[in-house]
Amino acid sequence: MNLTDFRPRSRLVTKVTTIARPRFPVFDAHNHLAEPFGGGWDQKPLAALLDLLDQAGVVKYVDLDGGWGEEVLYRHLDLFKAKAPDRFQVFGGVDWSQWQTLGHRFPDWATERLVAQKAAGAQGLKIWKPFGLEVKDERGLLVKVDDPRLKPLWTAAGELGLPVMIHVADPVAFFDPIDETNERWEELGSHPEWAFTSPPYPGFLDILTDFLHLVKSHPATTFIGAHVGCYAENLGWVGAMLDECPNYAIDLSARLGELGRQPYSARRFLIQYQDRVLFGSDLGPDPDAYRLAYRFLETDDEYFNYNLSEVPGQGRWYVHGLHLPDEVLQKLYFGNASRLLGG
Ligand SMILES: [Zn+2]
Numbered sequence: 001m002n003l004t005d006f007r008p009r010s011r012l013v014t015k016v017t018t019i020a021r022p023r024f025p026v027f028d029a030h031n032h033l034a035e036p037f038g039g040g041w042d043q044k045p046l047a048a049l050l051d052l053l054d055q056a057g058v059v060k061y062v063d064l065d066g067g068w069g070e071e072v073l074y075r076h077l078d079l080f081k082a083k084a085p086d087r088f089q090v091f092g093g094v095d096w097s098q099w100q101t102l103g104h105r106f107p108d109w110a111t112e113r114l115v116a117q118k119a120a121g122a123q124g125l126k127i128w129k130p131f132g133l134e135v136k137d138e139r140g141l142l143v144k145v146d147d148p149r150l151k152p153l154w155t156a157a158g159e160l161g162l163p164v165m166i167h168v169a170d171p172v173a174f175f176d177p178i179d180e181t182n183e184r185w186e187e188l189g190s191h192p193e194w195a196f197t198s199p200p201y202p203g204f205l206d207i208l209t210d211f212l213h214l215v216k217s218h219p220a221t222t223f224i225g226a227h228v229g230c231y232a233e234n235l236g237w238v239g240a241m242l243d244e245c246p247n248y249a250i251d252l253s254a255r256l257g258e259l260g261r262q263p264y265s266a267r268r269f270l271i272q273y274q275d276r277v278l279f280g281s282d283l284g285p286d287p288d289a290y291r292l293a294y295r296f297l298e299t300d301d302e303y304f305n306y307n308l309s310e311v312p313g314q315g316r317w318y319v320h321g322l323h324l325p326d327e328v329l330q331k332l333y334f335g336n337a338s339r340l341l342g343g
């Protein structure tokens with residue numbers, strides 16, 4: 001048998017809690033509605049989407065797909081925001097490809113586009129992970145996350161009241177050599193395009209250090225670090241950044257597997273930073289994915305799969321529930337997002 005065919009079934013007999021609905025209404029601060037992450041809901045009836053969200057107890061849903069481009073933003077504002085304004089927020093984005101053509105005029109142009117996106121109804125700015133990894137300026141040089149030329153853009157986001165949902169870097173192991181010591185070896189085997197082995201890519205900590213500098217240098221702009229502040233493997237680092245930057249918050253999206261394999265630290269962390277953490281799924285409006293996240297946050301169930309797939313996608317380990325207190329759950333599920341994102 002090859003190791004990749006190994007499918008051990010746990011013979012533990014422990015409590016399994018079924019959570020049909022979250023203990024409090026949920027504001028999903030990080031999700032998508034189109035392909036590839038949102039399940040193609042730009043092609044399906046809105047009533048069916050609202051029905052799924054109702055089933056999952058999700059009362060508000062941030063659609064980050066407007067960050068793919070302005071055409072998508074305007075389409076999503078029409079499809080979702082215009083028809084169910086209380087249920088959705090759509091975030092805009094930056095078209096980095098224009099830096100090549102516009103040269104030194106790019107930062108001012110991007111700032112003008114952000115103003116136009118806000119006027120059209122965008123409620124935040126989404127920055128995808130190519131920023132810091134692949135985005136290049138007019139000379140073909142990599143743009144660092146704290147590049148001072150972008151100051152007008154970040155300042156404008158603050159002045160416009162648009163929170164910046166930002167994802168930089170990726171799991172630490174994606175930057176490591178792909179060998180027998182890499183904890184995401186299987187995942188990188190099925191997604192070789194996710195490898196950012198350094199060099200040639202910048203080092204993981206170089207990107208994160210630039211990120212800290214970016215957030216510190218723009219104290220009047222709200223930044224939300226996606227995926228547990230882009231460093232779920234090191235909650236000490238994320239906590240220190242939250243301590244240093246009052247304008248900074250994080251979301252929980254797509255990191256159950258990381259948090260749940262360090263349940264004692266994760267529970268302490270979420271209680272300590274209960275005012276700075278937003279719930280997010282990042283798995284589309286999928287009720288089963290939501291229920292798994294609720295089980296993880298609400299129960300003390302032990303040793304369960306953090307994915308809906310048979311073999312956990314991010315690594316072959318299981319997780320333990322965090323059984324968070326009610327007042328913390330309420331802030332994570334709704335209060336913090338409502339305060340930072342509005343509505
Ligand atoms: Zn996402």
